[in-house]
Amino acid sequence: MLDKMFKKALKNVEKPARYIGSEYNATIKSDFDFSFALCFPDVYEIGMSHIGAKILYNILNDIDGVACERAYAPWTDMEREMRAHGIPMFSLETKKPLREFDVIGFSLLYELGYTNILTMLELAGIPFYSAMRGEDMPLVVCGGPCVCNPEPIAPFFDCVMYGDGEELIKEFTLACLDAKKRGLSKRETLNLLQKIEGVYIPSFYEPIYDGDGIVAINKVEKSAPDRVTRRILKDLDSAMYIGKPLVPHIAIVHDRVPLEIFRGCTRGCRFCQAGFIYRPVREREMGTLLSQAHMMTDCTGYDEISLFSLSSGDYSQLYPLVDTLVDNFSDKRVSLSFPSLRIDSYVKQSLERMKTVRKTGLTFAPEAGTQRLRDVINKGVTEEDLLSSVKDAFMSGWSSVKLYFMIGLPTETEDDVRGIAELAKKVKETYYSVPRELREKAPTIGVSVSSFVPKPVTPFQWVAQNTAEELMKKQAIIKQELAGVRGIELSYHDVQVSTLESVFARGDRRLADAIVYAYEHGARFDAWDELFKPDVWSEAFEHCKINRDYVAHRDRSTDELLPWSVMDPVVTKEYLEREYKRSLVPCVTKDCREGCNGCFGDRNEDYCVLQKR
Amino acid sequence: MAALATEMRIIAFFKKGDEVRFVSHLDMQRMLHRTVRRAAVPIAYSQGYNPHPLISFATALSVGQTADGELIDFKMADDIDVSEFVSMMNEFFPQGYGIARAVSVSNTFPSVSTMMVGAIYTVAVSYPDTVNDETASAKLSNAVSDLMSGAIHVRKKKKSGRRMIEKDIDIRPMVNDVSLVSCAQHEAVLRVDGRLDASGGLNIELFVGALLNAAGVSEWSYLINRDRIVLSQEM
Numbered sequence: 001m002l003d004k005m006f007k008k009a010l011k012n013v014e015k016p017a018r019y020i021g022s023e024y025n026a027t028i029k030s031d032f033d034f035s036f037a038l039c040f041p042d043v044y045e046i047g048m049s050h051i052g053a054k055i056l057y058n059i060l061n062d063i064d065g066v067a068c069e070r071a072y073a074p075w076t077d078m079e080r081e082m083r084a085h086g087i088p089m090f091s092l093e094t095k096k097p098l099r100e101f102d103v104i105g106f107s108l109l110y111e112l113g114y115t116n117i118l119t120m121l122e123l124a125g126i127p128f129y130s131a132m133r134g135e136d137m138p139l140v141v142c143g144g145p146c147v148c149n150p151e152p153i154a155p156f157f158d159c160v161m162y163g164d165g166e167e168l169i170k171e172f173t174l175a176c177l178d179a180k181k182r183g184l185s186k187r188e189t190l191n192l193l194q195k196i197e198g199v200y201i202p203s204f205y206e207p208i209y210d211g212d213g214i215v216a217i218n219k220v221e222k223s224a225p226d227r228v229t230r231r232i233l234k235d236l237d238s239a240m241y242i243g244k245p246l247v248p249h250i251a252i253v254h255d256r257v258p259l260e261i262f263r264g265c266t267r268g269c270r271f272c273q274a275g276f277i278y279r280p281v282r283e284r285e286m287g288t289l290l291s292q293a294h295m296m297t298d299c300t301g302y303d304e305i306s307l308f309s310l311s312s313g314d315y316s317q318l319y320p321l322v323d324t325l326v327d328n329f330s331d332k333r334v335s336l337s338f339p340s341l342r343i344d345s346y347v348k349q350s351l352e353r354m355k356t357v358r359k360t361g362l363t364f365a366p367e368a369g370t371q372r373l374r375d376v377i378n379k380g381v382t383e384e385d386l387l388s389s390v391k392d393a394f395m396s397g398w399s400s401v402k403l404y405f406m407i408g409l410p411t412e413t414e415d416d417v418r419g420i421a422e423l424a425k426k427v428k429e430t431y432y433s434v435p436r437e438l439r440e441k442a443p444t445i446g447v448s449v450s451s452f453v454p455k456p457v458t459p460f461q462w463v464a465q466n467t468a469e470e471l472m473k474k475q476a477i478i479k480q481e482l483a484g485v486r487g488i489e490l491s492y493h494d495v496q497v498s499t500l501e502s503v504f505a506r507g508d509r510r511l512a513d514a515i516v517y518a519y520e521h522g523a524r525f526d527a528w529d530e531l532f533k534p535d536v537w538s539e540a541f542e543h544c545k546i547n548r549d550y551v552a553h554r555d556r557s558t559d560e561l562l563p564w565s566v567m568d569p570v571v572t573k574e575y576l577e578r579e580y581k582r583s584l585v586p587c588v589t590k591d592c593r594e595g596c597n598g599c600f601g602d603r604n605e606d607y608c609v610l611q612k613r
Numbered sequence: 614m615a616a617l618a619t620e621m622r623i624i625a626f627f628k629k630g631d632e633v634r635f636v637s638h639l640d641m642q643r644m645l646h647r648t649v650r651r652a653a654v655p656i657a658y659s660q661g662y663n664p665h666p667l668i669s670f671a672t673a674l675s676v677g678q679t680a681d682g683e684l685i686d687f688k689m690a691d692d693i694d695v696s697e698f699v700s701m702m703n704e705f706f707p708q709g710y711g712i713a714r715a716v717s718v719s720n721t722f723p724s725v726s727t728m729m730v731g732a733i734y735t736v737a738v739s740y741p742d743t744v745n746d747e748t749a750s751a752k753l754s755n756a757v758s759d760l761m762s763g764a765i766h767v768r769k770k771k772k773s774g775r776r777m778i779e780k781d782i783d784i785r786p787m788v789n790d791v792s793l794v795s796c797a798q799h800e801a802v803l804r805v806d807g808r809l810d811a812s813g814g815l816n817i818e819l820f821v822g823a824l825l826n827a828a829g830v831s832e833w834s835y836l837i838n839r840d841r842i843v844l845s846q847e848m
Contacts, residue, residue, distance in 0.1 A: 004739065007836065016676065016677070017633075019635075020636075022632045022633065022709060024708075247707070249633065249640055249644065249707070250636070251640070251643070298651070299651065300647065300651070301647030301649070301651040302647065303646075303650065
């Protein structure tokens with residue numbers, strides 16, 4: 001039964017079913033020794049679409065004596081109601097206040113959710129800074145791609161988990177459970193936890209600043225490791241997956257059965273953080289995938305399966321897999337969708353088969369407008385590749401495609417920017433080159449232009465991001481080039497949002513104060529255009545004396561001590577530096593399925609799966 | 614439509630409980646689609662490009678309300694024993710939903726929405742600790758007599774073209790009967806008998822709003838349950 005006050009609050013909010021829990025396949029344990037709240041600092045529909053958290057939910061609830069529940073950031077209307085009615089931040093499964101959990105773990109997928117962490121902590125009655133939390137407070141931890149540079153949010157967390165979570169979360173939780181049973185203090189527990197590979201304890205390290213920069217990072221705790229190695233799951237195929245997927249009451253962003261066919265990517269696009277931090281590539285066997293697909297569709301009632309990975313076209317058994325899935329599921333009225341299609345992959349063969357199942361929108365990501373710039377970023381795709389794939393799609397009856405581009409890439413010139421508009425126009429011309437009888441209607445070419453944000457653990461981690469002014473100028477060029485062109489729909493991102501993202505991506509610990517300041521002055525859901533408050537952030541940086549230009553818009557020397565240098569991504573600095581230098585030539589680097597590029601240095605033997613084949 | 618092996622339809626009396634009161638009608642339809650798939654009952658599908666299971670509600674239920682006997686019509690692709698259908702479905706519903714009973718009818722049986730004549734609601738009104746039961750009871754029963762003795766004007770939001778406009782309407786003709794059942798422990802229970810047919814019916818939320826307004830207690834909170842849908846013939 002729902003509490004009376006809770007129901008009163010839910011009457012006043014949009015999408016109240018975000019907050020009710022009791023989804024099909026949710027796990028509710030009444031008998032447990034240890035409780036873990038998996039938190040996501042964004043709304044339910046987004047958080048529930050995240051596969052990583054679903055994997056952790058399944059693994060944690062599989063442990064005897066451990067109860068794992070979920071919590072998502074309340075939308076601003078619900079936050080208001082919770083404050084008005086004195087409702088503490090609660091878990092969906094049992095509506096238990098977050099403060100009563102042993103561990104609160106946040107999944108951090110993008111930097112612009114940081115203020116929502118504070119909303120959830122404050123509503124839970126938990127102090128923001130780990131240093132302010134006593135023995136009576138839960139351990140507050142985090143993981144996910146953002147922890148490649150955990151520094152801007154490090155002061156908020158007791159522990160940070162770096163890398164694949166499957167084994168890490170289990171070892172972490174078992175150690176916590178053991179510490180709880182033995183009655184260990186928080187400090188003693190942290191000492192125990194730091195021995196687990198992939199666990200970073202921010203309070204054990206202290207950066208030494210000089211002006212805007214960092215000159216050293218000292219260890220406060222002598223036994224702390226010099227560097228924290230990213231945890232890498234070696235055997236994906238036999239690892240636990242999401243189990244019986246939760247079936248939400250309301251439509252979520254990815255409302256289908258997600259089949260993770262492989263992890264990692266071999267392409268080496270130089271702007272792409274995911275391409276480096278999920279290395280090496282590890283596949284699941286076809287048989288494993290097929291039985292997972294059956295189990296997950298049977299126990300959810302979903303009628304769609306999506307093949308999920310960073311580059312599904314690269315799955316070594318893609319064609320037989322699609323054949324098998326189509327054979328097994330078309331009678332069951334289950335359709336297939338590919339979320340990220342590579343234009344140079346098996347597209348040509350797959351298109352026809354996909355169409356028989358469900359015709360979804362087609363997206364292509366050439367990323368840059370000219371070949372030179374695509375070589376700089378190592379996007380191994382040519383204009384001919386793109387146009388021939390697009391033509392195949394048009395011949396097969398598609399009339400709308402979406403193209404993804406970035407502006408602000410290193411070495412970009414005005415010609416490169418114009419190239420985006422030109423390429424879009426060529427795609428449109430390609431449509432009209434298709435015989436009239438095969439065309440349904442006028443084409444819609446969606447052109448989405450985002451602003452490049454240099455990320456840690458990429459070859460571009462040293463480069464200056466374009467300033468907001470430079471980015472706006474580039475947006476204006478494309479707008480002008482495409483003005484009055486029918487059938488091409490241009491969309492782009494708010495440059496203020498992209499520059500803020502850049503500050504958080506590569507900033508240091510001193511940013512935490514700015515996040516608190518902005519939060520206290522109303523910043524929430526910064527990734528949502530309608531709620532983004534650039535003035536509050538400017539004020540916050542000024543108040544906390546953060547030099548945004550120094551953090552985001554400055555070329556760094558490769559000798560510079562980076563704020564995240566304690567975090568060891570296993571991909572070596574030498575490799576990233578070499579890739580950075582090659583990009584400036586520009587010189588492309590081949591896909592590592594075609595031969596080893598040595599990204600793990602002398603640890604290739606330990607980690608690279610491809611090497612062993 | 615391709616010939617089906619059966620003419621069978623199943624009309625189920627469906628319960629929506631407290632846990633899921635905030636699930637919308639559209640989301641509940643999607644829930645049913647998934648439940649029939651999980652339960653693997655032989656449901657019939659529509660033809661066309663995106664086939665969907667042939668399941669229809671007699672009428673929608675507003676977000677925030679619970680119900681004990683919503684009517685749902687399932688078109689079957691194969692014969693199935695009704696009690697087996699009920700137990701298979703009940704095994705696979707999310708928490709908070711269930712089928713209390715069901716009857717099997719043939720394809721020629723009229724659509725249940727055309728058989729609806731009314732609905733019975735239970736409204737639970739919570740009043741604050743500072744108000745005693747006698748006062749609450751007096752306020753509400755006076756308001757009931759007031760409202761029922763004349764027109765009940767409410768402002769209804771309505772779509773006019775693209776814009777939302779507010780319109781004054783009299784909902785008194787839609788109310789058959791109202792009674793105050795009990796008033797104890799800071800909760801008053803009202804029973805409302807309203808009209809409901811395929812073309813529309815009593816907007817219970819607006820009615821309760823008007824009632825609390827007339828009693829001068831518009832800040833009191835309330836919960837609505839639709840006890841049953843009244844049909845022109847028993848099923």
